[in-house]
Amino acid sequence: MEKKRKTYSAEFKMDIVHKYLHEGWSQSDLLKHFHIHNSMLQRWVNQYQREGIKGLKEKQGKTIGTNKGRLRKNPSSPEEKMKRLEAENAYLKKLLAVRKGLIRQKKNL
Structure with missing residues (x-):
């Protein structure tokens, strides 16, 4: 219950x-x-x-502003889709750089 x-x-x-x-x-x-x-x-x-x-006053569930919360999975405009893809690319580049850095550090030890 x-x-x-x-x-x-x-x-x-x-x-x-x-x-x-x-x-x-x-x-x-x-x-x-x-x-x-x-x-x-x-x-x-x-x-x-x-x-x-x-x-x-109760604040739960109330967002203020237009860019609050998660990004939509299916963006409605091409601009939103482009913004989401650019964010994904930036994240993947950082992840790749971190992984390469860790691999190089292990070889030097």
Whole structure:
């Protein structure tokens, strides 16, 4: 049976962080009362201090920008196909150079 990942709303997280930072609740009281893990509380507090309420919003599965993630296996345009092939060639050249370098080092020993 799979364990489902529990997610919390930004409002819930903000309420917990506010209680911790401004209302004087202790860490152990929050953990017991709201049944959350210590690492979650610390992560939420750190995110809030770094980014504000925006840091508490769910980010999983959301990418920002056009060039995020893996390259498509079947590029839709010739430019994308060319870019992918150039990247493959560069990778293979580096791999070949490393392998040749290792072979030469072994012969010298």
